[in-house]
Amino acid sequence: MIVFASTLxxxxxDGYVAAAYIVFFALILIYVTIMSIRLxxxxxxxxxxxxxxxxxxxxxxxxxxxx
Amino acid sequence: xxxxxxxxxxxxxVAAFCVALSLVFFYAPIEAEEGFLQKIFYLxxxxxxxxxxxxxxxxLMAIAHLRTRDQRWDLRSYVVIHMSLILGVAVLVTGSIxxxxxxxxxxxxxxxxxxxxxxxxxxxxxxxxxRFAIEDPERQARYASVFAITAGAFVPLNFIAVRLSxxxxxxxxxxxxxNLPGPMMLTFxxxxxxxxxxxxxxxSYELAAKRTRILLKxxxxxxxxx
Numbered sequence: 157m158i159v160f161a162s163t164l165x166x167x168x169x170d171g172y173v174a175a176a177y178i179v180f181f182a183l184i185l186i187y188v189t190i191m192s193i194r195l196x197x198x199x200x201x202x203x204x205x206x207x208x209x210x211x212x213x214x215x216x217x218x219x220x221x222x223x
Numbered sequence: 224x225x226x227x228x229x230x231x232x233x234x235x236x237v238a239a240f241c242v243a244l245s246l247v248f249f250y251a252p253i254e255a256e257e258g259f260l261q262k263i264f265y266l267x268x269x270x271x272x273x274x275x276x277x278x279x280x281x282x283l284m285a286i287a288h289l290r291t292r293d294q295r296w297d298l299r300s301y302v303v304i305h306m307s308l309i310l311g312v313a314v315l316v317t318g319s320i321x322x323x324x325x326x327x328x329x330x331x332x333x334x335x336x337x338x339x340x341x342x343x344x345x346x347x348x349x350x351x352x353x354r355f356a357i358e359d360p361e362r363q364a365r366y367a368s369v370f371a372i373t374a375g376a377f378v379p380l381n382f383i384a385v386r387l388s389x390x391x392x393x394x395x396x397x398x399x400x401x402n403l404p405g406p407m408m409l410t411f412x413x414x415x416x417x418x419x420x421x422x423x424x425x426x427s428y429e430l431a432a433k434r435t436r437i438l439l440k441x442x443x444x445x446x447x448x449x
Contacts, residue, residue, distance in 0.1 A: 172324035
């Protein structure tokens with residue numbers, strides 16, 4: 157790969173190319189971060205729900221019967 | 224949520240991007256007219272193709288929803304359009320960066336390709352407000368599907384209209400007049416494949432997250448915790 161690196165030029169437009177790629181990867185990174193925060197929230201809710209289910213098994217059973 | 228198929232998809236996306244970036248910067252030759260700046264097109268054009276395809280796919284999924292009344296199709300259509308909108312932002316930004324470097328302007332209003340993409344983007348930007356303005360879930364899904372089909376049909380028509388228009392200031396990567404040399408075409412196709420994989424991965428994660436939230440909500444209701 158380094159052998160082929162000779163195709164990299166010394167060019168005045170390097171900054172624009174770098175900016176385009178950085179913007180793209182930054183956007184994806186921001187999106188993935190938001191996704192992981194939301195996923196963390198869902199996981200917390202699952203834990204809360206499981207804990208509540210363990211604490212009130214009777215209430216849960218009654219609700220199931222009603223449904 | 225973290226299924227083996229999702230993990231495999233994520234790993235193949237990362238691998239595809241590594242290969243694509245290596246080809247872009249170490250293999251593809253420098254274009255004679257644009258110079259190094261042309262490297263933006265290996266990002267910008269696949270992004271635009273995947274985004275516009277996403278809008279059309281969203282419309283096709285909406286058709287499947289209206290035909291079958293299966294809510295899963297509506298969810299898929301929503302996720303695909305949502306993801307296309309996010310990638311659409313990247314298309315506009317990378318395109319503007321290229322325009323600034325090449326034309327000296329961030330935006331050119333008399334360029335049909337740019338303006339038509341902006342129109343499509345703004346059209347789809349109204350999808351979510353329209354969707355969430357309706358409270359009844361069934362009506363929401365139905366109206367959103369009608370919107371997705373109408374807008375999805377507009378995308379190829381818009382594309383054809385732009386292609387038929389007289390001005391060809393915007394460079395063409397693919398088409399009858401384009402003769403990309405082999406290494407450039409290979410790099411472009413690998414970049415396109417990597418972008419398509421990224422789109423599929425992000426859509427899969429978003430779908431899995433949405434399904435989990437729906438299941439969680441339903442379970443909370445059943446257990447009487449909400």
